[in-house]
Amino acid sequence: MKDILHPRAATDDHPLTKIALSAIAIGFLILFLFMPLLSVFSEALAQGWRMAWDALREPDAVAAIKLTLLVAAIAVPANMVFGLAAAWCIAKFDFRGKHFLITLIDIPFSVSPVVAGLVFVLIFGLQGWMGQWLRDNDIKIVFALPGIVLATIFVTFPFVARELIPLMVDQGRDEEEAAVSLGASGWSTFFRVTLPNIKWALLYGVLLCNARAMGEFGAVSVVSGHIRGLTNTMPLHVEVLYNDYQYVGAFAVASLLALLALVTLTLKSLLEWRFAGELAASGRH
Amino acid sequence: MPGFGFTMAFTLFYLSAIVLIPLAALVIRPWELGWSGFWAEIGQPRVLAALRLSFGASAVAALINSVFGFIVAWVLVRYRFPGKKLVDALVDLPFALPTAVAGIALSALYAGNGWIGGPLEKAGIKIAYTPYGVMVALVFIGMPFVVRTLQPVLADLHLDSEEASATLGATRFQTFRHVILPMLAPTLLTGTAMAFARAVGEYGSVIFIAGNLPMVSEITPLLIIIKLQEYDYAGAAAIGVVMLAISFVFLLGLNALQAWASSRR
Numbered sequence: 373m374k375d376i377l378h379p380r381a382a383t384d385d386h387p388l389t390k391i392a393l394s395a396i397a398i399g400f401l402i403l404f405l406f407m408p409l410l411s412v413f414s415e416a417l418a419q420g421w422r423m424a425w426d427a428l429r430e431p432d433a434v435a436a437i438k439l440t441l442l443v444a445a446i447a448v449p450a451n452m453v454f455g456l457a458a459a460w461c462i463a464k465f466d467f468r469g470k471h472f473l474i475t476l477i478d479i480p481f482s483v484s485p486v487v488a489g490l491v492f493v494l495i496f497g498l499q500g501w502m503g504q505w506l507r508d509n510d511i512k513i514v515f516a517l518p519g520i521v522l523a524t525i526f527v528t529f530p531f532v533a534r535e536l537i538p539l540m541v542d543q544g545r546d547e548e549e550a551a552v553s554l555g556a557s558g559w560s561t562f563f564r565v566t567l568p569n570i571k572w573a574l575l576y577g578v579l580l581c582n583a584r585a586m587g588e589f590g591a592v593s594v595v596s597g598h599i600r601g602l603t604n605t606m607p608l609h610v611e612v613l614y615n616d617y618q619y620v621g622a623f624a625v626a627s628l629l630a631l632l633a634l635v636t637l638t639l640k641s642l643l644e645w646r647f648a649g650e651l652a653a654s655g656r657h
Numbered sequence: 658m659p660g661f662g663f664t665m666a667f668t669l670f671y672l673s674a675i676v677l678i679p680l681a682a683l684v685i686r687p688w689e690l691g692w693s694g695f696w697a698e699i700g701q702p703r704v705l706a707a708l709r710l711s712f713g714a715s716a717v718a719a720l721i722n723s724v725f726g727f728i729v730a731w732v733l734v735r736y737r738f739p740g741k742k743l744v745d746a747l748v749d750l751p752f753a754l755p756t757a758v759a760g761i762a763l764s765a766l767y768a769g770n771g772w773i774g775g776p777l778e779k780a781g782i783k784i785a786y787t788p789y790g791v792m793v794a795l796v797f798i799g800m801p802f803v804v805r806t807l808q809p810v811l812a813d814l815h816l817d818s819e820e821a822s823a824t825l826g827a828t829r830f831q832t833f834r835h836v837i838l839p840m841l842a843p844t845l846l847t848g849t850a851m852a853f854a855r856a857v858g859e860y861g862s863v864i865f866i867a868g869n870l871p872m873v874s875e876i877t878p879l880l881i882i883i884k885l886q887e888y889d890y891a892g893a894a895a896i897g898v899v900m901l902a903i904s905f906v907f908l909l910g911l912n913a914l915q916a917w918a919s920s921r922r
Contacts, residue, residue: 390736407773497890
């Protein structure tokens, strides 16, 4: 009787298949997503809120948090300006080698983070190309802030550009051409016409760029030198504490980073649900 | 329209300064060892073992992800259940969670006293601090690549061909095997290849759970860091160049795959 009232469509899976596949999918996600996430917070609070809170107020932890914020505050705007410039010249003009340029911009995504750190050590390290000269002039790049910033910029390089390029190519150039023909300057065309059209995609790219900049580990680990309280970012501080068997401290700092990831995911999903049409259709990660 | 000269000049300058020149410096460096010195560096048993582990574990992890990632994508696109949007948003967690955090979380979970590692160890299975631990970490970071690549294509799939197949008398499994799977194969392959490429270079999520035993559970990126700590810049650069060459081959292959996938749609 039930089958006659609610016939199953030919493209529907058998109810038992549905249950089995759903169980496998949810089980897999619990094992590889929810449990790791849960364990970060559970380990941090293993000895109570007090211990976790104290681990965050410890001077080395505070220094690591400040350094992470500083690095992101330099790297993210730098890549934002680059993303805007690259998307402008690629979307609004025709030139030869455009596809090649887009491929070059994507390179940092396919390079191992450790290799990203390595390239800067080979240039600025003690035995690098400029090592002797830097030492003679008493300039520190590797094992200091500039190296950490450079490595972070490298690994987060394409985030803003790859959000903006497909969107701005899709939007075309009619509106800008109209503004210019009516006498608007380049800058006012950009701020009054282009920017309002791309603001959500720009925010989306900046959000992902920032999450990676604050969380980057491999590349920064190579160039930082792990000097406590000086060149340790938050992820590096997590590593130092963990290797010191200070698990509560390591997981307390880690849960701050996990919270950052959750906030990023929430904002990202909100942008996708609310402004799907104004974000680039392609390249969702 | 104004601004071409300025934006193009800035784009090329920034791209060269941050990406192209540094990578060129890497590619030039190992040749101070000479051709034979370069191969001697790569041919060391410890380096070969690390390369074997990195590629082997990445391949196994990508394979696991291709199966389970497919099921996750299928369930998320085709079925309706409460909390689906939340689950869908959380699939991106491995992209957003810093790798070091993922690394210590996974090793706490799979260690002998962990929630998962404890029961497994009683059953005689050791995951953490073995090559299996490396695979677990690589499954974690590769999973969203397969799911996110498949999802939009799966959602766009027309149901006509499935209906046609059903009216011609095919069972649901036959329809899946002979109609759905061939249509999705290029996309599935693309997502799997992306997960594999990411896994080969991965560092942060692996080193905590791997145990890092030379010749057994030591991944290639870690070996680069060890060489650097010994001030063996040329040796580190030699391994770096091999990894870079492999990622370029993969980038080219992926572009070809994506072109094929979109031509099949």
